[in-house]
Amino acid sequence: MRALEVVLERGGTSESEHIVDGIVVHHGSGDVRVFGNPDVSSFWRSSMKPFQSLPAVNAKVLPDLGLGEEALALACASHHGTPAHTAVVDSMLAAMSLGADALACGAHRPVDEESARALDAAGRLPGRIHNNCSGKHAAMLALSQECGWSLEGYHESAHPLQVVIRQELGRWIESDPDVLSWGIDGCGVPTPSLPLREMAYAYARFGVSDEAGPRAVVNAMTTHPNLVSGRTAFSSNLMSATGGRVLGKEGAEGVFCVACPGSAWGAAFKVRDGAMRALGPAVLRGLERLDLIGAAELDRLQAFVRVSVQNTREEEVASLSAVQHDG
Numbered sequence: 590m591r592a593l594e595v596v597l598e599r600g601g602t603s604e605s606e607h608i609v610d611g612i613v614v615h616h617g618s619g620d621v622r623v624f625g626n627p628d629v630s631s632f633w634r635s636s637m638k639p640f641q642s643l644p645a646v647n648a649k650v651l652p653d654l655g656l657g658e659e660a661l662a663l664a665c666a667s668h669h670g671t672p673a674h675t676a677v678v679d680s681m682l683a684a685m686s687l688g689a690d691a692l693a694c695g696a697h698r699p700v701d702e703e704s705a706r707a708l709d710a711a712g713r714l715p716g717r718i719h720n721n722c723s724g725k726h727a728a729m730l731a732l733s734q735e736c737g738w739s740l741e742g743y744h745e746s747a748h749p750l751q752v753v754i755r756q757e758l759g760r761w762i763e764s765d766p767d768v769l770s771w772g773i774d775g776c777g778v779p780t781p782s783l784p785l786r787e788m789a790y791a792y793a794r795f796g797v798s799d800e801a802g803p804r805a806v807v808n809a810m811t812t813h814p815n816l817v818s819g820r821t822a823f824s825s826n827l828m829s830a831t832g833g834r835v836l837g838k839e840g841a842e843g844v845f846c847v848a849c850p851g852s853a854w855g856a857a858f859k860v861r862d863g864a865m866r867a868l869g870p871a872v873l874r875g876l877e878r879l880d881l882i883g884a885a886e887l888d889r890l891q892a893f894v895r896v897s898v899q900n901t902r903e904e905e906v907a908s909l910s911a912v913q914h915d916g
Contacts, residue, residue: 592625593858593874595867597898599907607867609843611858611875612785616793622879624858627789631859632772632782634840635667638725639795639806640761641778644753645732646802654684654731661809662816663724667839669819670699670719677816678718681727685734692727693744694720694776701819722776729778744777751779761791775841785857788846793855796836796848807850811836823869823893830889835882837872839865845872854881866909869893874911 593609612627614620621627642664645651651660659677668674682689698715699705708715717723726744733743733750743750755766764783774780795803810817811833814825824837824845836848843860845868858875860867873894876882887894898907 590624593871594912595870595909596912597907597909607864608861609858609867609871610785612789613854613856613879614789614793616797616853624875627786628784629859630782630784631844632780634774634780634844636838636840636844636846637780638665640758641754642728642806643757643802645728646805648732648735650731650735656681656684658809659813659816662813664728665806665810666724666817667721668724669701671701671704675718678723678727685731689716689718691730691740692717692723694722694726696720720776746779761794762787785859788857789855792846792848793853796850796855797853807836826890830886869896870909870911
């Protein structure tokens with residue numbers, strides 16, 4: 590199939606467009622459906638978080654600290670920095686007797702605008718706890734502490750923690766992690782570049798794995814979707830609208846990965862120009878064309894099928910949607 594196309598239309602005229610490559614694969618049958626170029630490589634970014642969490646999950650460090658599913662959801666999260674999110678990360682750090690200064694991620698404003706404005710009104714600057722990756726970093730600290738590794742430099746590629754994460758990743762992808770191209774993610778940890786095809790197969794296998802670790806991750810993410818991102822995020826709404834039948838995780842620069850645990854499908858999408866705003870329309874169009882999402886679920890996701898663009902007067906002046914192509 591041709592690549593997916595998402596168009597911004599203003600006044601009945603196409604103003605800009607985003608081209609999206611994707612691949613949907615079935616674990617077991619080998620069935621593969623493609624959109625555009627499924628072998629294009631991209632940095633996995635935050636879509637890798639479920640796999641980065643596995644060493645900590647397998648070591649049971651979160652339960653040993655008295656932490657529950659909410660902490661595991663935050664370990665896999667690109668959260669929006671709301672009080673609900675930061676409270677869980679605070680609890681993770683408190684269980685280790687650590688402060689937010691132990692987190693190697695930098696500070697940035699909460700993604701959630703209401704939470705950001707509340708900080709402004711209180712005269713407070715955002716801290717590391719508000720970083721959308723702070724839950725992942727807290728889980729990394731927990732495993733490092735449990736294993737007796739230095740907490741300094743845990744985010745650096747030579748640290749034992751990152752070595753263990755690469756070893757775990759090697760169980761799920763076809764490539765040898767040591768020969769992949771690696772970059773540094775926005776929060777400071779290493780992230781690999783690999784083909785969409787490998788991302789999709791990894792998610793398909795992850796979703797149907799009978800291992801305790803992946804099952805725990807899937808359950809935590811689908812049970813607490815708003816902790817995995819936020820109430821306005823496409824990923825959380827996708828998991829909520831499908832009752833957890835579809836698991837989705839975004840990554841920066843227009844990456845989105847999907848697992849369907851009940852049906853063994855996995856998928857990966859990449860917006861060529863990195864525009865995150867194109868993900869909802871593109872992913873939903875791809876899943877719809879392959880009958881992986883139903884009409885009732887799409888009705889609940891209309892805000893992402895057709896994205897309203899408003900001006901400063903809060904008037905709709907444009908909309909973003911996927912273009913229908915037959916082939």
